[in-house]
Amino acid sequence: MKIDKQHIEERNQQSLDDHLESFDYIANRLTKNGIEVENVVQKLADFQVAIPSWALGAGGTRFGRFGFQGEPGTLEQKIDDVGAIHALTQTAGAISLHIPWDVPKDYTAIKELAQSHQISFDAVNSNTFQDQKNTTKSYKFGSLSNIDEAIREQAVEHNNEVIKIGNKLGSKSLTVWLADGASFPGQTNFQSALKQTQKSLQEIYASLPEDWKLFIEYKPYEPNFYSTVIQDWGTSFMLANECGEKAYTLVDLGHHLPNTNIEQIVSTLMMKGKLGGFHFNDSKYGDDDLTVGSVKPYALFLIFNALVYGMENNPQNPYPAWMIDASHNIKDPLEDIIQSLEAIQEAYAKALLVDQKALNEAQQNHDVVKCQEILQDAHRTDVRPLLQKARLQNGGALHPLKTYRSLGIRKQLVAERGANSVATGL
Ligand code: LRH
Numbered sequence: 374m375k376i377d378k379q380h381i382e383e384r385n386q387q388s389l390d391d392h393l394e395s396f397d398y399i400a401n402r403l404t405k406n407g408i409e410v411e412n413v414v415q416k417l418a419d420f421q422v423a424i425p426s427w428a429l430g431a432g433g434t435r436f437g438r439f440g441f442q443g444e445p446g447t448l449e450q451k452i453d454d455v456g457a458i459h460a461l462t463q464t465a466g467a468i469s470l471h472i473p474w475d476v477p478k479d480y481t482a483i484k485e486l487a488q489s490h491q492i493s494f495d496a497v498n499s500n501t502f503q504d505q506k507n508t509t510k511s512y513k514f515g516s517l518s519n520i521d522e523a524i525r526e527q528a529v530e531h532n533n534e535v536i537k538i539g540n541k542l543g544s545k546s547l548t549v550w551l552a553d554g555a556s557f558p559g560q561t562n563f564q565s566a567l568k569q570t571q572k573s574l575q576e577i578y579a580s581l582p583e584d585w586k587l588f589i590e591y592k593p594y595e596p597n598f599y600s601t602v603i604q605d606w607g608t609s610f611m612l613a614n615e616c617g618e619k620a621y622t623l624v625d626l627g628h629h630l631p632n633t634n635i636e637q638i639v640s641t642l643m644m645k646g647k648l649g650g651f652h653f654n655d656s657k658y659g660d661d662d663l664t665v666g667s668v669k670p671y672a673l674f675l676i677f678n679a680l681v682y683g684m685e686n687n688p689q690n691p692y693p694a695w696m697i698d699a700s701h702n703i704k705d706p707l708e709d710i711i712q713s714l715e716a717i718q719e720a721y722a723k724a725l726l727v728d729q730k731a732l733n734e735a736q737q738n739h740d741v742v743k744c745q746e747i748l749q750d751a752h753r754t755d756v757r758p759l760l761q762k763a764r765l766q767n768g769g770a771l772h773p774l775k776t777y778r779s780l781g782i783r784k785q786l787v788a789e790r791g792a793n794s795v796a797t798g799l
């Protein structure tokens with residue numbers, strides 16, 4: 374399945390006048406305020422977010438899963454889905470694979486297919502939170518932290534294998550997320566679990582190719598409910614430092630206890646040059662993996678404000694790897710991802726509008742009201758015409774979601790794949 378560029382252009386023509394009118398209005402207003410609009414649009418056009426292979430099908434909960442018709446049943450189909458999203462949004466130029474859910478059979482063919490969609494391979498993710506068919510040891514009581522050396526070795530070996538697979542595809546980073554922890558007090562010894570994890574990560578780090586990065590993800594709870602070995606950014610940061618300069622912390626928005634100040638975490642990590650990757654989603658309670666920006670768009674804006682500041686002021690921090698990490702229980706996954714991309718771009722655009730100089734001055738003067746006004750003024754600006762302009766510039770759709778629907782993409786996918794196809798993953 375491939376979307377014809379011509380069809381996108383035809384749809385764009387229908388609303389081009391409306392777009393130009395609204396773009397002119399906002400561009401004039403921003404220019405008057407000293408914003409270089411072209412510059413903002415270019416930054417938006419360049420901003421690319423990886424799509425995880427597991428977000429293309431229906432996720433489900435432990436209470437059940439409601440499949441979505443036309444789900445991608447193979448890696449090829451997953452790449453096609455990302456290709457469709459990218460064609461419409463021009464913002465999803467990469468896919469992130471989870472191993473062993475997505476082991477390619479024919480590497481050359483897979484790479485060619487991705488190339489034909491202008492998609493690259495972002496971070497590869499290892500999986501030691503589920504037992505695999507071809508393994509003999511169980512991860513029920515942990516993987517990299519396990520007290521049993523043979524289990525740790527199996528988990529390290531799996532990560533090494535994932536690096537090899539990623540290397541053949543052109544990936545440049547490995548993301549490790551561990552479910553390791555304890556569900557009951559006394560179940561594990563905190564110190565030995567952490568020590569073993571550090572040792573195992575150092576072993577994986579030793580197999581990392583020169584130009585690769587290791588991303589260490591943290592999460593406070595789930596699936597273990599009493600403790601998680603890598604529970605917070607501090608633990609991840611410490612482990613990254615123990616591994617070496619190619620190891621970084623990965624921030625997943627859903628992996629924080631309620632009301633955590635994530636923008637402050639972002640700032641600290643960037644100041645220390647250790648923010649490597651980012652997983653976008655939104656949540657009401659925990660790791661809900663909801664559509665980005667659907668619950669707390671202002672919090673997302675504040676996080677982007679910290680990211681923009683870091684990207685402009687912290688050359689010690691590499692350009693972060695962006696990814697959506699979402700799961701869809703009741704929506705068409707592709708529509709959900711399109712909504713997420715729009716929310717990410719919106720928050721980024723608004724953060725780019727923040728008058729950093731004025732904010733700094735207001736901070737120096739302890740003018741708290743002005744500080745808040747500066748942030749809210751940027752946040753209240755309707756930046757959607759800027760997003761449209763960036764997409765138009767790259768050959769995408771002015772209105773990705775409307776175009777997705779009017780082109781009947783889901784119908785085409787169902788016709789091609791059937792109503793009962795099931796995506797591998799969560
Ligand atoms: C864990 C997580 C991690 C996994 C993905 C499937 O909650 O965020 O990134 O790889 O979900």
Ligand code: MN
Nearest residue numbers: 590625652698
């Ligand atoms: Mn994640």
Ligand code: MN
Nearest residue numbers: 625627660698
């Ligand atoms: Mn998660």
